[in-house]
Amino acid sequence: MMMIRNCILTLLLVFSTLSFAADNPADPTIEARLKILSTELRCLVCQNSTLADSDASLAQDLRNEIRKLMKEGKTDKEIVAYLVARYGDFVTFRPPVNASTALLWFGPFIMLLIGAITLVVVLKKRSAAFAAEEKSPE
Amino acid sequence: MKLKLILPFLLFIVLVGFLGKGLFLNPREVPSPLIGKPAPTFTASVLGDASQTFSTDDMKGKVWMLNMWASWCAACRIEHPLLVEMLKHDIPLYGLAYKDNTADALAVLQTMGNPYIITADDADGTIGIDYGVYGVPETYIIDKAGIIRYKQIGPITPKGLRETILPLLEELEA
Numbered sequence: 001m002m003m004i005r006n007c008i009l010t011l012l013l014v015f016s017t018l019s020f021a022a023d024n025p026a027d028p029t030i031e032a033r034l035k036i037l038s039t040e041l042r043c044l045v046c047q048n049s050t051l052a053d054s055d056a057s058l059a060q061d062l063r064n065e066i067r068k069l070m071k072e073g074k075t076d077k078e079i080v081a082y083l084v085a086r087y088g089d090f091v092t093f094r095p096p097v098n099a100s101t102a103l104l105w106f107g108p109f110i111m112l113l114i115g116a117i118t119l120v121v122v123l124k125k126r127s128a129a130f131a132a133e134e135k136s137p138e
Numbered sequence: 139m140k141l142k143l144i145l146p147f148l149l150f151i152v153l154v155g156f157l158g159k160g161l162f163l164n165p166r167e168v169p170s171p172l173i174g175k176p177a178p179t180f181t182a183s184v185l186g187d188a189s190q191t192f193s194t195d196d197m198k199g200k201v202w203m204l205n206m207w208a209s210w211c212a213a214c215r216i217e218h219p220l221l222v223e224m225l226k227h228d229i230p231l232y233g234l235a236y237k238d239n240t241a242d243a244l245a246v247l248q249t250m251g252n253p254y255i256i257t258a259d260d261a262d263g264t265i266g267i268d269y270g271v272y273g274v275p276e277t278y279i280i281d282k283a284g285i286i287r288y289k290q291i292g293p294i295t296p297k298g299l300r301e302t303i304l305p306l307l308e309e310l311e312a
Contacts, residue, residue, distance in 0.1 A: 044168060044272035057237065058272055061263050086270035088171040 030070045037076050038063060041083065042091050050093070170270055170289045177204075177280045178268035182258040185235050186244045192232070192258040197280070201310045202230040203303075204278045205254070206266060209235075209242040211274045217293035218246070221253035224299070229307065233257035236266045236274050279303065281310045 035052060041062075043054035051059050051066075062083070069079050083091045095101045172178075181193040205221065207214040224231060233254035235243040240259065247257070260266055269278065277290040288306055290298065 047165065058263075061267060065264075065267055085171060086267060087272065088168055088270070090168045 030067055033070060033076070034063060034066055037066065037079065040093055041080070042093055044087055044091065166273070167291050168272070170286075170291075172270055172286050173289055175286060176284050177278065177286045178265070180258075180265045180268065182234075182260060182265060185233075185257040185259045186240055188259075192256050194284070197232075198284060199282050200230060201282055201307060202232055202280055203307075204232050204234060204269075204280065206234045206236045206260075206269070206271050206274050206276045206278075208238040208274050209246045210238065213293050214275045215246075215250070217275050218250050218253070220294055220296060220299065222251040225253055227304065231255060234260050234265060236260050236271060237263040279306060279310070 038052035039050045041051040043049045043051050043056055043059045043062075045056035045058050046054055049059075051062055066079055069082060074082070080092060089095055089101075095104065097105050177194060179194045181191050181195075184190040184192050207217075221231065231254055233256070235257055238259075238261065240261075243257070243259075247254075258265070263271075269276070273291070275290075275293055277294060278286050279288040281287050287310060288302070290303070294303065
């Protein structure tokens with residue numbers, strides 16, 4: 001049992017370092033920034049992974065590109081804009097609020113509002129019917 | 139009263155409609171933000187002949203197609219015979235060898251035929267990043283003003299060629 005656990009742990013360790021292994025090394029501040037920024041970005045090859053987790057060759061290229069842009073002194077915002085200009089809003093895990101995403105952002109709240117209004121109307125009707133029944137003697 | 143009873147059912151049908159449509163969408167096809175925008179400019183060496191260069195500036199005033207491909211890409215092999223057949227239509231097709239080894243790419247052109255007027259070399263994939271390439275093959279149609287008018291993600295199909303690409307090229311050429 002213990003041995004299996006150790007095996008799994010070792011494997012996990014090996015794979016956890018794998019995705020950054022093929023990248024170019026750079027200075028630690030850039031690496032720290034990249035680590036945070038790349039968890040906010042989607043890898044377009046394996047769409048449910050972040051750019052940080054993906055081992056796809058495009059993800060490696062994009063991480064190197066981000067490193068380059070960071071070295072040039074670009075802010076995180078400018079880097080995200082750079083990627084959005086090329087790959088679209090889909091690269092960000094948090095879609096921006098605009099006309100085409102309004103339903104996505106506000107739809108749930110509209111549904112909640114409709115539900116609340118329906119509930120209030122139904123309860124009011126019911127209590128009115130109940131009160132009327134109370135008043136009228138049998 | 140009757141409407142009240144069937145309303146939830148109608149809402150359910152609408153929801154099923156949306157979900158059903160979602161099932162038939164392709165999540166791999168991410169619409170490119172570059173459509174309607176100027177094609178990124180680049181100058182690259184010609185595949186197999188580093189002394190020559192290909193530049194997007196040479197294409198000013200022309201309608202052209204840029205096909206991104208690689209010898210390691212299986213879907214590109216599927217598409218390749220159709221590209222070779224497109225030679226018949228006299229289509230201004232240019233190639234970009236994306237992250238490829240020169241010898242391997244040239245071998246493909248030798249064995250399967252060369253459909254490209256020129257193949258530019260993008261060994262490190264930086265031109266690909268500028269064009270938002272995330273999976274080869276991808277094909278762009280660029281108009282006389284250098285604006286990207288269409289992007290094909292994945293292999294071109296005979297139907298897509300007939301119904302979309304050829305009519306668009308004709309329209310842009312006019």
